[in-house]
Amino acid sequence: MSRAFEDTQGRRPRKLRVSLTDRCNFRCGYCMPEQPQWAPARHLLTLSERLRLVRLFVQRAGVRAVRLTGGEPLLSPDLEPMLRELRDDSETGGLRLSLTTNAQLLRRRASALKAAGLDDLNVSLDALEPAQFDTMTRTRGRLPAVLDGIEAAREVGLAVKINAVIIRGQNEDQVVPLLDWASRRQLVLRFIEFMPLEGGALWRRERVCSEADMLTQIRRVHGRVHALGAEGPASYYQLDDGTRFGVIPTVTRPFCGQCDRMRLTATGELYTCLFSAQGTPLQPLLRDGISDDALVAHLSAAVRAKPPGYARTGAVERPITMHGLGG
Numbered sequence: 476m477s478r479a480f481e482d483t484q485g486r487r488p489r490k491l492r493v494s495l496t497d498r499c500n501f502r503c504g505y506c507m508p509e510q511p512q513w514a515p516a517r518h519l520l521t522l523s524e525r526l527r528l529v530r531l532f533v534q535r536a537g538v539r540a541v542r543l544t545g546g547e548p549l550l551s552p553d554l555e556p557m558l559r560e561l562r563d564d565s566e567t568g569g570l571r572l573s574l575t576t577n578a579q580l581l582r583r584r585a586s587a588l589k590a591a592g593l594d595d596l597n598v599s600l601d602a603l604e605p606a607q608f609d610t611m612t613r614t615r616g617r618l619p620a621v622l623d624g625i626e627a628a629r630e631v632g633l634a635v636k637i638n639a640v641i642i643r644g645q646n647e648d649q650v651v652p653l654l655d656w657a658s659r660r661q662l663v664l665r666f667i668e669f670m671p672l673e674g675g676a677l678w679r680r681e682r683v684c685s686e687a688d689m690l691t692q693i694r695r696v697h698g699r700v701h702a703l704g705a706e707g708p709a710s711y712y713q714l715d716d717g718t719r720f721g722v723i724p725t726v727t728r729p730f731c732g733q734c735d736r737m738r739l740t741a742t743g744e745l746y747t748c749l750f751s752a753q754g755t756p757l758q759p760l761l762r763d764g765i766s767d768d769a770l771v772a773h774l775s776a777a778v779r780a781k782p783p784g785y786a787r788t789g790a791v792e793r794p795i796t797m798h799g800l801g802g
Contacts, residue, residue, distance in 0.1 A: 480536040480774075482747070482781040489735040490540045491532050492575075493525055494801030495551035497741045501577050502613035503601075504677055505640055505669065507798035509613065514799070520743045522553045524761050526560055528739060528774075533567050535771050536778070540571040542597075544801040546741065549580040555591040562592030573597070575638075575802050579617050581624030585631045595634035598625055599802070601641075602649045603656055611645060625662075637664045641684040650684075650692045658718040665709050665721035672749070672791055686710070686724040705730070731784020738801045745774070746800060747781035752793045 481487050497514050499507065520528075532538040541561065548554050554574075561567045574588065574596040581598075588596075600621060602608040608618045628635050639646075639653050650666065657664035666689050671678040690712070694700055697718075703711040708730045709721035724730075731748075738746040743758030755777040760770060 479771075480778045482779055484732065484781070484783060486732075486734060486781065488532070488536050488538055488737050488747070488778055490542065490737070491529065491538045492542045492544050492736065492738045492801050493529065493557075494544045494546065494739065494741040494799075495525075495548045495553055495557070496546040497799045498550050499545055499547040499577070499798050500550065500579060500614075501547065501617075503599075503611060504613065505642065505672070505797070506802070507796050511796075511798060514742050518758075519741050520739075520758060520761075522556060522560070524743065524758070525553075525557065525739070526564075527761070528757065529561065530564070530566055531767060531771055531774065532737075533570065536774065538570075540573065541567075542573040542575060544575045544738075546798050546801075547577055547580075548574060549576055549584055554584075555587055558588065558591035558593055571595075575599070576624075577612075578621045578624035578628070580620075582620070582627040585624070585627040585633065589631045589633055593633060595636070596628060597636045597638050598628075599640075600625075600637050600653070601639050602646045603652050604649065607646055607649065611642075629660075635662055637662055638667055639664065640667045640669060641689060642669045643682045643684045643688075645682075647684045647688070647692070650689050651696050654693060654697075654718070654720055657720070658714075658716075663719065663721070665723055667723045668726045670725045670749075671785075672797055680726075683726050685727045686722045687727070689722055708734075725785065729785045734784060737778070740795070740799060740801055742799075744795075745777050747777055748784060749800075750785050750791050751782060752791065754795075 529541060558572055561570060561572060572592055572594050574593055576596060576598060578598045601611045605618050609615050625635060637657055641647055641650060654664060669683050690700055697714050699715055701713045703713055708723045711719060711721045713719045744754030744756050746754040
């Protein structure tokens, strides 16, 4: 593979997250403002535009896995068509195809997603206590549908991981209940440290429930916790009973030196780093009729300019929030 897609830290992109929409049926405070402004439909990439970019990243950069995100990707009519196109294409058919979702609408779509070529999905679930769930998602009464959606995915044979963002003062008391719940269902659970991505509106260092804090809670209830090593951004652990779980310590132990990810927003901006203040706009190039070779030059320049990563300087100041950037 050419070094054209290698950044100054020697990292190469292998995973691409593609946002299908900035819209969401939840209002999680760490992801979006209370009154979000949705992008007009004409500003979103079309299915063909997204597919063109994915194919070029596969062919020229060596991307091997694509995760479809949002907002909430189950709100996008392009979800199953995009999965089918990627699975049936000779250039992209070998990709690992994944999805990140809040699972509220998953029951009715799980079978179709499996048939369209989806391999696995991550479900965001930050609390099992209904009142806490409602507070964190700024919704009412949707937890049963989320839990049912998880079961629906398992029933059709989709691999499921659970992601839980733990915020001190909101849901740190859910660490052990979530772990026990996931263990009973033999689901892989990953706890995520609260990341500084809201421009100071919500994030504070004292609100970070650290990896060490989470492990202390778990040891108090379950005893010994055995370190297994890292897989991607997560450090994995195991209890004496065989229960396995992960922690993504973005704030206290950043994994930026091994990052191989990029994000393509629903409006066509490429973010090579989760903590970048701005992305590279690709939509105007696509709609101006740019050639593949010229487009690849823009993509490789963006990859080469990828910043080192989280600088521990506080919250990121930028106009886009996570629902627009892509989870």
